[in-house]
Amino acid sequence: MAVGGEQSDISRPQCAHEASSLSLRDVTKVFHSPNGTAVLAVDRISLSVAAGELVSLIGQSGCGKSTILRLIAGLDQPTSGEVRVGTEVITQPSADRGLMFQSHNLFPWLTVRRNIQVGLVARGLLRQRRPDVNEIMRMVGLESFANVYPHQLSGGMAQRVALARALVNHPRVLLLDEPLGALDQITRMQMQDEILGLWQVRGTTMILVTHYIDEAIYMSDRVVVMTPRPGRVERVVDINMPRPRERNCPEFQKLRAEIIEALHLAETCVSRAAVDSGSGE
Numbered sequence: 001m002a003v004g005g006e007q008s009d010i011s012r013p014q015c016a017h018e019a020s021s022l023s024l025r026d027v028t029k030v031f032h033s034p035n036g037t038a039v040l041a042v043d044r045i046s047l048s049v050a051a052g053e054l055v056s057l058i059g060q061s062g063c064g065k066s067t068i069l070r071l072i073a074g075l076d077q078p079t080s081g082e083v084r085v086g087t088e089v090i091t092q093p094s095a096d097r098g099l100m101f102q103s104h105n106l107f108p109w110l111t112v113r114r115n116i117q118v119g120l121v122a123r124g125l126l127r128q129r130r131p132d133v134n135e136i137m138r139m140v141g142l143e144s145f146a147n148v149y150p151h152q153l154s155g156g157m158a159q160r161v162a163l164a165r166a167l168v169n170h171p172r173v174l175l176l177d178e179p180l181g182a183l184d185q186i187t188r189m190q191m192q193d194e195i196l197g198l199w200q201v202r203g204t205t206m207i208l209v210t211h212y213i214d215e216a217i218y219m220s221d222r223v224v225v226m227t228p229r230p231g232r233v234e235r236v237v238d239i240n241m242p243r244p245r246e247r248n249c250p251e252f253q254k255l256r257a258e259i260i261e262a263l264h265l266a267e268t269c270v271s272r273a274a275v276d277s278g279s280g281e
Helices: 065-073 112-122 127-137 155-169 185-202 212-218 250-276
Strands: 022-032 040-047 054-057 078-086 099-100 173-177 205-209 222-226 232-240
Touching: 022 065, 040 065, 040 212, 040 232, 054 212, 065 078, 065 099, 065 173, 065 205, 099 155, 112 155, 127 155, 155 185, 173 222, 185 212, 205 212, 212 250, 222 250, 232 250
Parallel strands: 054 205, 054 222, 099 173, 173 205
Antiparallel strands: 022 040, 022 078, 222 232
């Protein structure tokens, strides 16, 4: 079900002019621990995402999925390589790139409306963009909760507020870091449809990090399978099923098996490489 009604055929976004393409070119990121140890998080990642595309990153915990989102957001800089939004090299955060986390991170002392407005207030845009707040609240079904505080909300409703807060800035790219991981299964499936509905209406480029294979298949145009750390692209799986998607149909099951196989191969290849290098780990 789409936001505010029955789900239509969400094959491609209707408003791709609001989106930007993304590209990662030979991106490597090394972190240094307090004791000086170097940790290779992602290694020579190259990936292109079309404007208005919805792409999922999937792989083991610690494989660099969230690191990639932080690089796209401009919160971190690559050790080598470059990340571009459109033709612009990303060097710092921007409101054009929204980020939504697994935890809603709402301010408990602010109402739903004021939580959604936070970014606009900080940028001095609330006066001219106030109608956008009302519109996004309507789109995610929060109109009757405008004056409610976070502690009065369910987990699913709190995530709707976080989603609305990310979307009210009209980002050209929305980065979703396990945004549904803390929800129960029924609420999770409902939120998947709501995000897809908003994606259809807004045309925003979306990058979704998830550990759930079915979620990646159900939501995405493509699924990027990553190796265990250091994160590399093992395989990119095209999801050519029309929307809305039937989770139990043979094609869905076939794609699930393909991604499971790719994840297994990624783990096997990294293990062999470690042995071949003499690390024994």
